[in-house]
Amino acid sequence: MLIENKERKANTLEARVYRIITSLAEKVEQASLDSDVVVLTSAEVWDAVKKEIEGQYIETKPQSYETVEYGTISQRMIASILEDRFEAERPPDPKARKFRLSRTKLNRLGSNYSSISKIEVKKEDFHATQAEEKSSDASDASDASRDNETHHNVPGGIENGNNSASRPENKQENDKDIET
Secondary structure (H helix, E strand, O other): OHHHHHHHHHOOHHHHHHHHHHHHHHHOOOOOOOOOEEEEEHHHHHHHHHHHOOEEEEOOEEEEEEEOOOEEEEHHHHHHHHHHOOOOEOOOOOOOOEEEEEHHHHHHHHHHHOOOOOOOOOHHHHHHHHHHHHHHHHHHHHHHHHHHOOOOOEOOOEEOOEEHHHOHHHHHHHHHHHHO
16 A cells, blocks of 8 residues: 555656656756755746656647646646745746755655655564564563462471372371371
């Protein structure tokens, strides 16, 4: 079920946009002294989305694109994903719409959009741990029973919690003790 959920999430529009953005971020030269910051224009992102995702232009809606996998997507929808999911900021720029992204945040979000190739359960470690626990429990139980044993020499043959007087072989001895 975990694998199915991860695969489903890996095939969403958000995951696709994530892969496009990280690819663009690798190619972009740094415009800032801060190496963690990536600045992309809205036009760069939109062109890359249309190039990477199969679909057709909608003549009546120049900022929308009809895709096979995700239906109609728009430039505004992609901008929302960048801001809401990838925590992109929009720095003020009178010339172009831009998005400022953090490489650190993008890397951290990467695990959300990756698929799981294999889950491995190590049974031998589990069984070894169980065997150790059982051995420890048995040892503790024998220690406790040894500590609770009492050794008394009591006339009448009661030793270690057993009534030896009730055994036939000890009956005659007990009778002799009583006579004296």
